[in-house]
Amino acid sequence: MNKILECRNLTKIYGKVVAVNNVSIGIGKGETKVIFGPSGSGKSTLLRCLGLLEKPSSGSIYFNGLDVYATRQDLNKLRARIGFVFQDPSLFRHLTALGNIMLGLKHVIGLSESEAWRKAYEALRLVKMEDWANYYPAQLSGGQQQRVGIARAIAMDPEVVLFDEPTAALDVELKWEVIAVMKDLADRGTTMLVATHELRFAKEVADEMIFMDQGQIIEIGSPEHFFTSPNTERAKKFMAKILG
Amino acid sequence: MTPIEQIIFLLKAVPVTLAISLLSFLFGLGLGILLAFMRIFESAPLRYLSDSYEKFFRSVPVLAVMLLLYFGVGPFIPIFKDPFFTSVFSLGIVSGANQSQIFRSAIGSVGRTQMLAAISIGLTRFKALRYVILPQALFLAVPGLGSEIALLIKDSAYSFIIGVIELMKHTDILRASQRSLILPYVSSAIIYVVMTFPVATFLDKWGSRKKKELGL
Numbered sequence: 001m002n003k004i005l006e007c008r009n010l011t012k013i014y015g016k017v018v019a020v021n022n023v024s025i026g027i028g029k030g031e032t033k034v035i036f037g038p039s040g041s042g043k044s045t046l047l048r049c050l051g052l053l054e055k056p057s058s059g060s061i062y063f064n065g066l067d068v069y070a071t072r073q074d075l076n077k078l079r080a081r082i083g084f085v086f087q088d089p090s091l092f093r094h095l096t097a098l099g100n101i102m103l104g105l106k107h108v109i110g111l112s113e114s115e116a117w118r119k120a121y122e123a124l125r126l127v128k129m130e131d132w133a134n135y136y137p138a139q140l141s142g143g144q145q146q147r148v149g150i151a152r153a154i155a156m157d158p159e160v161v162l163f164d165e166p167t168a169a170l171d172v173e174l175k176w177e178v179i180a181v182m183k184d185l186a187d188r189g190t191t192m193l194v195a196t197h198e199l200r201f202a203k204e205v206a207d208e209m210i211f212m213d214q215g216q217i218i219e220i221g222s223p224e225h226f227f228t229s230p231n232t233e234r235a236k237k238f239m240a241k242i243l244g
Numbered sequence: 245m246t247p248i249e250q251i252i253f254l255l256k257a258v259p260v261t262l263a264i265s266l267l268s269f270l271f272g273l274g275l276g277i278l279l280a281f282m283r284i285f286e287s288a289p290l291r292y293l294s295d296s297y298e299k300f301f302r303s304v305p306v307l308a309v310m311l312l313l314y315f316g317v318g319p320f321i322p323i324f325k326d327p328f329f330t331s332v333f334s335l336g337i338v339s340g341a342n343q344s345q346i347f348r349s350a351i352g353s354v355g356r357t358q359m360l361a362a363i364s365i366g367l368t369r370f371k372a373l374r375y376v377i378l379p380q381a382l383f384l385a386v387p388g389l390g391s392e393i394a395l396l397i398k399d400s401a402y403s404f405i406i407g408v409i410e411l412m413k414h415t416d417i418l419r420a421s422q423r424s425l426i427l428p429y430v431s432s433a434i435i436y437v438v439m440t441f442p443v444a445t446f447l448d449k450w451g452s453r454k455k456k457e458l459g460l
Contacts, residue, residue, distance in 0.1 A: 051364060053360055053363060053364060076363075076366050076367070076368050077366065078366075079363060079364055079365070079366045080365060080366025081366075084361075084364040084365075086357065086360070086361060086364075088357060090357045090358060090360065090361035091361075092358065092361065092362070092376050092380075093358070093380060093458045093459055093460055094379045094380045094383065094458055094460075103365070103367075103375055103376070104365035104366060104367065107367060107371050107375055108365060108366040108367055108371075136457070136458055136459075137458075137459065138457065138458055138459030152365065153364075153365070156365060156366070
């Protein structure tokens with residue numbers, strides 16, 4: 001199957017710490033995959049490498065079959081086609097919700113002011129934030145900010161969207177509005193790779209779940225597989241801990 | 245001259261003092277932003293150049309720069325024979341070093357995640373600085389820039405030494421012609437306070453308010 005985004009033997013080392021150790025995964029069009037595992041298991045680093053925000057120490061990343069680093073692709077152009085949602089939404093604080101989304105449409109894609117406005121507004125509607133279009137990030141709740149963060153990523157019409165624990169910093173009540181938006185995106189066929197601890201979300205929408213620990217992939221399988229009978233002891237323990 | 249006439253005479257020099265301060269501030273602003281950007285880009289020579297510039301001009305008295313340019317360079321480069329230009333230029337290049345530092349720390353406190361978010365949507369590093377980092381840094385820099393304007397208004401007084409007819413010069417003219425020290429100097433001091441204090445205070449308050457509103 002043709003993968004949109006793929007990494008082979010990806011390793012990322014910070015000083016002496018091996019954050020990601022020889023990981024190979026890929027995601028095909030329309031798929032939703034969930035990466036999960038304990039904190040510090042390398043999920044975020046892996047996603048940042050896949051989002052071309054960090055350069056791997058070794059290994060390759062393929063975007064639509066093209067080796068990104070070996071063929072010296074223009075990273076800025078590729079990043080525009082890979083959406084990224086941060087744990088801390090990282091909205092641009094000097095811009096309104098609408099302004100946050102319009103920035104990339106205008107200055108990366110090159111849309112006119114009015115085209116960018118229309119498209120940004122459309123994206124806000126998808127995440128049900130159109131009533132908050134003219135509010136600044138500081139005036140929004142964490143959940144609302146994260147929905148704008150998602151809108152900012154999807155407005156660019158990326159081929160794949162990477163989510164780096166989008167609900168980890170949110171209170172329980174606020175998580176659900178974000179998860180609802182993500183489910184909606186998955187149902188629309190958005191290609192998504194999601195690092196999350198929300199296993200119920202994974203159960204409902206994931207085509208595949210990837211369990212990571214200490215920088216390595218421990219086990220890959222369907223949600224059903226993980227929820228009924230994971231092979232490894234580590235996955236079993238982790239599932240039990242999360243599901244309480 | 246009656247005291248009122250003397251004060252009016254002093255006030256007539258205010259536009260020149262303000263012109264020097266404002267022009268040198270704008271010159272320093274452009275220079276400061278440029279120097280701060282040079283420090284961020286991953287080019288060692290640019291960083292070194294900017295760093296040396298900042299260190300040098302933050303350590304040299306503006307008066308020394310002014311005198312050197314006017315008396316030392318003026319005979320060779322005619323534009324420095326013009327006292328108004330020379331004082332604006334001198335104040336500007338020194339202020340550029342101060343403003344570079346103000347911007348550097350402002351850019352530093354905007355934070356790395358904003359840069360990462362900007363890069364993630366496909367902005368180039370330059371566009372990320374231009375559209376995401378700099379606008380936020382400007383808000384954060386406003387209180388510091390307010391103090392810098394106040395400093396420039398005060399330091400513009402040095403230009404009277406190379407012959408610019410500004411507030412300090414008018415004060416000196418009164419001292420010589422009226423044989424009085426108290427009235428000219430006290431009035432002139434009050435005029436300086438009236439020019440500097442509100443600007444610095446207003447920009448400090450405005451900047452702090454914006455910072456809070458935007459959660460910077």
